[in-house]
Amino acid sequence: MIRVADEAERTSARRKRLANELRRLRDLAGLSGRDLAQRIGISQSKVSRIESGRSVPSMPEVDAWARVTNASDDRKEWLTAMTNAVFTEVQPWRATLADSHVQNEVHERERNARLIRTFQPSVVPGLLQTADYARYVYSLAQPYPDHEVATAIAGRMERQVALYEQDRRFEFLITEAALRWRPVPLHSHLAQLDRITAISTLENVSIGVIPLAQQVLAPAPHAFIVYSENDGDLDDFVEVETVHANLIVNDLDDVAIYQNQWSMLCRTAIFDDELRTFLAALITEFRHTAHT
Incomplete structure (x- = not known):
């Protein structure tokens, strides 16, 4: 092995x-x-x-x-x-969490990108996670030592500062299923939904949700992130999240597949005020369920 x-x-x-x-x-x-x-x-x-x-x-x-x-x-x-x-690199999850060199590579990718597009079908994207939500997600993956989890969470919180840099843009697509999946206690989940609502108001951040009732136009088997370093697409690359590892895809033809996938998924998503109305209704639903 x-x-x-x-x-x-x-x-x-x-x-x-x-x-x-x-x-x-x-x-x-x-x-x-x-x-x-x-x-x-x-x-x-x-x-x-x-x-x-x-x-x-x-x-x-x-x-x-x-x-x-x-x-x-x-x-x-x-x-x-x-x-x-x-052209296709592999970064195992264990190394991504525990190895400081790999963590630095993740930070470097994000720092160099002027536009980051994140699609997540099953969990809240890392750049939008609260610390409590991140802690529970890590605990579900496998039994990492407490010090590794604490270090990983601190790194994730530090990376989120980039969301407030006005010269960069962040776009997120999340399925309704990801927002309904609850790896945390109810109060933490409600706090997580509140955070998404707040971040969606930033001018350089776009958050879209794909409702379960919406007819799909493209398959969504796994999460992926498209990184763009400038206005063109020749430097773009994709990070694909799998169960055992992250794959870094650099081949231009393969990157184009993910860019097309992103465009198709955007056509089924809701944004801005419609998104915030949707999130408010979801929060109300969770609170009502907790009291019945």
């Missing part, structure tokens, strides 16, 4: 090796980051992100990089294989 820590380390190591090799080839060719960016048709900032391991280049970008730096055939083959290996 592969240990979680080993798998997480291999994922990080592949990205670092690819980044280091691309930077080495540029240095050997005597090209500045600006020169290389102009020759392969990307921004200088993206060259910097690729060489630091923060962005994964597409295969055409890697091919162009190898061409303008006069990489040998052996190096081109290695670059192709390594790029394919990092």
Whole structure:
């Protein structure tokens, strides 16, 4: 059996090796980051992100990089294989919770993104969770040590500060089923619904709920997050949540599938005042049920 820590380390190591090799080839060719960016048709900032391991280049970008730096055939083959290996990365949940390096990578992804779109069919998204809600969700996953849970919750609360940064945008789609699923005592669940209502009033935050009574236009088998670093979509990537791990998807064709999925799901959601009316009715329903 592969240990979680080993798998997480291999994922990080592949990205670092690819980044280091691309930077080495540029240095050997005597090209500045600006020169290389102009020759392969990307921004200088993206060259910097690729060489630091923060962005994964597409295969055409890697091919162009190898061409303008006069990489040998052996190096081109290695670059192709390594790029394919990092197109879909795996970050096990255990490592995501306990490993500070992996936690830092999660924070880095969120800090670099100017637009984050989160779809969640079964639970309140992490950036919207109260501390109490997060604690109960972690306890349901598996018996983590108390200190790991406390560290993870503190990190999640710290990440939520980004919601108040006006130069960034956050969009959430949540199913009604996720809002009705109650992993916490009633008073904590009501507090969680109140928090969603409050956050929905922020100008840079959009929250949509897909009612159970609404006819669906797209399947919703699992949660996913689309990260966009600028106004274009060439740097976009997706984080897919599964039971055992998070998958980081960088392939442009695969990312496009999730972008289309997002658009279809938006067509069935309610927003703004309609959303807040819906949440108020749900809160009233929960309170009434508790007293019957």
